[in-house]
Amino acid sequence: MIGGGGEALPVTRTPATILRDLRRTVREARRRPTADTSYAVYLSMLIVLVAVVPVVRAGWLFVTDPVNAVALTSAATMPVIAGVVGLVWAAAVIAGRLRGPVVFTPFLAHALTTSPVPQRRAFARQVWMSVAALSAAGALCGAVLAAAEAAAVTSATAAAAASPSTAALATTAASSAFMIAPGAALGVALSASVGAACGIVAALLWLVGQAVPSRWSALAIGVLAALSTVAFSAQAWGLTFDPALAGSTLAALAAVGAHPLAAPGALLAALTLLAVVPLLLSRLEPRVVLGQSLRWEAVRLHTSTLELSASVATYQTVPRAGRRRFAIGGRARSLPAIIVRRDAVAALRTPGRLAIGVLVLLACGALITGAAVVAPPAWMLGAIAGVAAYAAAGPLSDGLRHAVEAASALPLYGTSDSALLLLHTLFPALAVGLVVATGAVLVTAFWPPAAALPLASIGSAVIVAIGSVVLRLMNALKPPLPLALLTPIPTPAGDMAALNRVIWALDGVLLAGLLGAAASLSATAILAPLAVVAVAGLIARRRWVVR
Amino acid sequence: MIDVTRAEVSIDGVGLLAPTSMSVGRGEIVALRGPNGAGKTTALRLIVGQTTPSAGTVTVSGRAPRPRDHDFRAQVAGMIGLPPFARDLTLLEQATLIGITWGLPTDAARSAAGEVLDELGMSRLVDRFPHELSSGQTQLAGLALTLVRPADIVVLDEPEQRLDDERLGRVISVLRRRADAGGTVVFATHSDRLVTDLGARTILLQEAA
Numbered sequence: 107m108i109g110g111g112g113e114a115l116p117v118t119r120t121p122a123t124i125l126r127d128l129r130r131t132v133r134e135a136r137r138r139p140t141a142d143t144s145y146a147v148y149l150s151m152l153i154v155l156v157a158v159v160p161v162v163r164a165g166w167l168f169v170t171d172p173v174n175a176v177a178l179t180s181a182a183t184m185p186v187i188a189g190v191v192g193l194v195w196a197a198a199v200i201a202g203r204l205r206g207p208v209v210f211t212p213f214l215a216h217a218l219t220t221s222p223v224p225q226r227r228a229f230a231r232q233v234w235m236s237v238a239a240l241s242a243a244g245a246l247c248g249a250v251l252a253a254a255e256a257a258a259v260t261s262a263t264a265a266a267a268a269s270p271s272t273a274a275l276a277t278t279a280a281s282s283a284f285m286i287a288p289g290a291a292l293g294v295a296l297s298a299s300v301g302a303a304c305g306i307v308a309a310l311l312w313l314v315g316q317a318v319p320s321r322w323s324a325l326a327i328g329v330l331a332a333l334s335t336v337a338f339s340a341q342a343w344g345l346t347f348d349p350a351l352a353g354s355t356l357a358a359l360a361a362v363g364a365h366p367l368a369a370p371g372a373l374l375a376a377l378t379l380l381a382v383v384p385l386l387l388s389r390l391e392p393r394v395v396l397g398q399s400l401r402w403e404a405v406r407l408h409t410s411t412l413e414l415s416a417s418v419a420t421y422q423t424v425p426r427a428g429r430r431r432f433a434i435g436g437r438a439r440s441l442p443a444i445i446v447r448r449d450a451v452a453a454l455r456t457p458g459r460l461a462i463g464v465l466v467l468l469a470c471g472a473l474i475t476g477a478a479v480v481a482p483p484a485w486m487l488g489a490i491a492g493v494a495a496y497a498a499a500g501p502l503s504d505g506l507r508h509a510v511e512a513a514s515a516l517p518l519y520g521t522s523d524s525a526l527l528l529l530h531t532l533f534p535a536l537a538v539g540l541v542v543a544t545g546a547v548l549v550t551a552f553w554p555p556a557a558a559l560p561l562a563s564i565g566s567a568v569i570v571a572i573g574s575v576v577l578r579l580m581n582a583l584k585p586p587l588p589l590a591l592l593t594p595i596p597t598p599a600g601d602m603a604a605l606n607r608v609i610w611a612l613d614g615v616l617l618a619g620l621l622g623a624a625a626s627l628s629a630t631a632i633l634a635p636l637a638v639v640a641v642a643g644l645i646a647r648r649r650w651v652v653r
Numbered sequence: 654m655i656d657v658t659r660a661e662v663s664i665d666g667v668g669l670l671a672p673t674s675m676s677v678g679r680g681e682i683v684a685l686r687g688p689n690g691a692g693k694t695t696a697l698r699l700i701v702g703q704t705t706p707s708a709g710t711v712t713v714s715g716r717a718p719r720p721r722d723h724d725f726r727a728q729v730a731g732m733i734g735l736p737p738f739a740r741d742l743t744l745l746e747q748a749t750l751i752g753i754t755w756g757l758p759t760d761a762a763r764s765a766a767g768e769v770l771d772e773l774g775m776s777r778l779v780d781r782f783p784h785e786l787s788s789g790q791t792q793l794a795g796l797a798l799t800l801v802r803p804a805d806i807v808v809l810d811e812p813e814q815r816l817d818d819e820r821l822g823r824v825i826s827v828l829r830r831r832a833d834a835g836g837t838v839v840f841a842t843h844s845d846r847l848v849t850d851l852g853a854r855t856i857l858l859q860e861a862a
Contacts, residue, residue: 424740425782430780432745432746433743434763448750452742453741456741504740508737519754520754520756520802522721526754
């Protein structure tokens with residue numbers, strides 16, 4: 107090694123000491139005062155007690171409820187679980203392309219990617235941490251489902267003994283209990299093992315998404331999504347689980363498809379992927395690690411100031427296609443037509459993002475309209491659809507965001523700020539409204555239970571669509587966090603100002619959920635969702651006036 | 654055309670611009686110079702109406718600057734920092750759309766946009782999206798979007814930033830032509846060449862106390 111004076115320096119530092127020193131430097135730089143650490147611990151405990159524990163308890167009660175447990179662990183549900191696992195794996199690869207497991211602070215990323223420490227060693231800790239976390243999560247899911255099954259069997263057996271009229275339920279539960287006798291710890295342990303294997307596969311596919319070239323990761327995503335689709339449609343394909351061979355209810359978790367060798371398959375996949383971890387780490391491009399680390403730091407900073415839109419925008423796809431199709435003019439002559447054409451062509455320039463948005467909007471239309479005739483609480487499905495519609499309206503609302511940015515800068519355009527803003531609402535309102543209405547019409551046309559729904563049910567879906575665009579506008583106009591929200595609100599349970607800040611940061615999502623829920627209250631709900639849209643409109647107007 | 658009379662800006666007792674006076678006539682080219690922190694950008698913000706004076710007065714064509722007023726918008730074009738780029742439009746499309754909103758027919762707006770981009774040496778970049786530009790190209794793109802729109806007064810903050818000599822020469826040519834056509838150009842700069850080649854009248858700002 108050559109020193110600054112040109113003379114050779116003895117190399118005495120091993121990779122292990124370099125890594126240790128680097129990590130210690132970062133730790134010391136990030137060390138917080140004791141008071142800050144104590145407050146963070148206090149806050150974390152409060153969040154766990156106030157928010158996490160009730161949710162976990164509600165989830166546990168839901169899963170172990172006899173009826174739900176039977177539904178969750180029946181043979182018919184297994185392909186669905188398998189499909190979900192496949193989707194989770196595909197999502198892991200997608201996540202790796204954006205933010206893989208090997209991410210550091212920008213300083214450490216730079217130091218490690220330019221250090222003489224081999225990558226397979228420098229990056230290993232991040233991978234094993236993700237493997238540990240996701241395998242633990244998978245094991246927990248497996249154990250919970252196995253326990254749910256045990257609860258179902260216990261409850262149904264007891265009910266059958268008490269009353270012959272519930273014998274049918276007992277039979278169903280018993281048929282779903284392939285292996286786990288009530289309280290059988292071995293069954294829970296085996297199910298947890300399969301869940302852990304699935305978690306390990308997810309963690310390593312996350313690394314695959316980060317380490318392999320984008321065309322290969324795209325192929326992996328396609329294959330996993332296709333297998334997931336096969337699993338979802340297993341019954342339609344005539345595929346069934348063989349309980350005797352499956353060995354465990356949670357074998358389904360390991361399956362990407364309805365195959366009896368699912369459990370060993372998941373373990374084999376996990377072991378294979380573990381074997382190639384050193385190779386993947388060696389092939390990981392330093393520029394990918396640096397780029398992802400910088401973006402993650404930006405997200406962290408935006409999130410700490412509750413600028414969630416800026417955090418999301420960090421990962422927004424940039425256009426690369428369609429530049430030859432001139433977005434301005436064409437046959438359009440009037441300014442509204444020109445702006446609508448401009449927004450439409452611009453949306454087509456991120457085709458993947460647009461396709462996902464359109465598919466989600468179609469599903470939202472179907473869900474909001476069909477919610478009235480399905481078993482789960484309609485308002486819950488509606489709320490999910492409302493939030494999804496709000497998110498999916500994003501790819502169609504880029505022009506709206508640009509109009510807001512232009513309004514707060516020195517004038518470029520000859521039209522007034524408000525006129526430009528209104529012109530840019532035309533395309534998203536038309537497109538989102540049309541796609542959501544199509545989803546609503548399709549569900550009434552092709553899904554018999556929804557065939558008898560009145561026309562107003564489609565109307566409420568359209569209101570959600572228009573409301574999503576209004577919420578997008580409201581969100582685009584959101585100013586920086588008002589200082590007033592930083593004022594402490596002391597209560598016996600702690601400082602409630604944080605709650606206000608979270609509500610402020612998530613106002614769009616919360617109102618979207620409320621909008622969807624209001625639209626699904628009944629098949630003819632019109633006034634309630636209109637009221638939510640009006641509230642969003644008033645907030646947007648207020649933000650526009652004081653911008 | 655632009656009259657600034659003992660205008661000063663301070664926030665919470667901190668001076669951003671010491672009392673400043675200047676008068677700029679039609680077709681004039683004026684450079685604001687001074688050390689970092691002298692208030693050059695603040696003075697430009699006063700002229701475009703992004704800041705109001707704590708004391709003194711600022712008028713443009715006899716009226717206080719009001720950026721939301723249509724007549725004022727039509728009269729003054731400015732670039733202080735980068736303008737808002739549409740991330741999903743190419744440079745030529747953005748420049749064309751700006752022309753259309755100022756009343757040009759589509760074909761004429763496209764021609765005008767192409768001309769400005771060509772003058773700034775960006776003919777080969779017209780089909781690029783903003784994220785595909787280098788920092789110097791981004792600066793030029795910002796200038797192109799600002800200069801493609803009609804205006805009597807052009808206000809620019811350090812237009813020379815990130816530009817090489819050749820590109821700076823093109824910017825000087827474009828601003829020279831603008832002034833020759835009767836336009837007023839006011840800019841803040843640290844570039845001696847920009848001031849000399851444009852023959853700009855210099856106003857030296859002193860740091861606020």
